[in-house]
Amino acid sequence: MLSIGEFSKICEVSTKTLRYYAEIELIIPDEINPENGYRYYSIEQLKKMLFINRLKSYNFSLEQIKTILESEELLDEKLFLALTGKKKEIEKQVQEFEETLAKINNDISNLKLGKSIMSYMESIDVQLVEVPMMYLLSIRKMVPEHEVAEEYGNCFSKLFRKIAGDKLTMLAPPMVLFHSAEFSPSGLDIEFAIPVKEYVTGTRDFYPGLCLKTIIYGSYSALPSVYTRQREWAEMEGYECDNALYEVYVTDPSQVSKESELITEIYYPVKKKLKRK
Template structure:
């Protein structure tokens, strides 16, 4: 048997940490002295403690580790494999986000070095006046929380394309997302997902917008707020008012490419000339 001090030294954790693990049910001592309350751990428990340390280094939470290892011993390899695959995906997603941030920082550094403002990129966003044609769209309209929006829109477009395939409908253009006015709940958004089709069937409607300001986003959706900000500035400077909900066309669908840098999205905002 190993004392708590010996066990903590071998496994490179503090006795305080071991007591906390005992408190949350992650790792219990093999024996507790009734006379003085001293904790003792068995040699066999070294393996479980080393596994806990290893899983912690992979950024798994203690609750996740508790589920993986079980309360009374090392879990099966299948449980560990499933957890590692899931965690690897999360870490790769974090790496991608950090890489995008680093690229943006590098861009800003170069802008400042050549004497430009960090926000000067807004002036490089092209804004045009266009007439957007009337279309017949197959649509789904939903109220989503901010968290649901972050999870992406693919499930809604999948439903539309499934109907299109089942009923052998004719697609007439790229997928569209229409952002309607926010509800009274600031954390809820009303969004319409649509695909232009030729046939008039159940679930379709006319989509009329007419005069719009249009900009094109090349790259990650993380930069899309800059587009909307630039359109607002342009409309104010040129005497136009926004009259209906903005909408986005996915010229390059996210599922069709592996890199956000390849995304092409057109952003439209219906306007009218101010009198």
């Protein structure tokens, strides 16, 4: 048997932490002296503590670790699924850090050249294009902020089922139109849509007309910069908003392994401002 101090030293876990782990029943001392309350751990518990430390190093929460430990009969299966999920999560974090590091290096280079840290905005391409009328098979609804990501999946799944069931012809990638500029207490007015060839129940005419178009290659984190650049361009060239801003998802986020493979088109419908007399 090992005293709590010996166990603590071997596993490099403080005695305070061990007492907390006992409180939440993550790892309980094998024996507690009823006379003095001294805690003792068995040699076999060393591996359990090392297992807990290993999962902690992978950023599993104590609650997640406890759930895994309690699945004794399916431990390997449960552990495999948990580690696979954590691997994907960490890979995404690594990718985000790499993108952030690239941005920092670019900012440092620009500053060395005497450029502004915001000079990257100049490289955002804005084109003035004419987009023809299209039929949209769509679902429009008010979506609370915390449900936006979930509704993307739900609504597009319904639209794809409709297309398959009615044997419709997709003419362009899925898109989302934002009919309100900000979240209200009831949510954001969003229309999930897919351009189709046929005009059937559930479709509508959409006339984008004159639009500012920008293509994003990579992470959606670039969206705010694109929105800003398009509005600056419109203001400078004498244009104003004429319809709902919309995003076209050229690549399916669920089908790419890296965010750098994403391709998204941003359209900002505009019209020439009337000259004031």
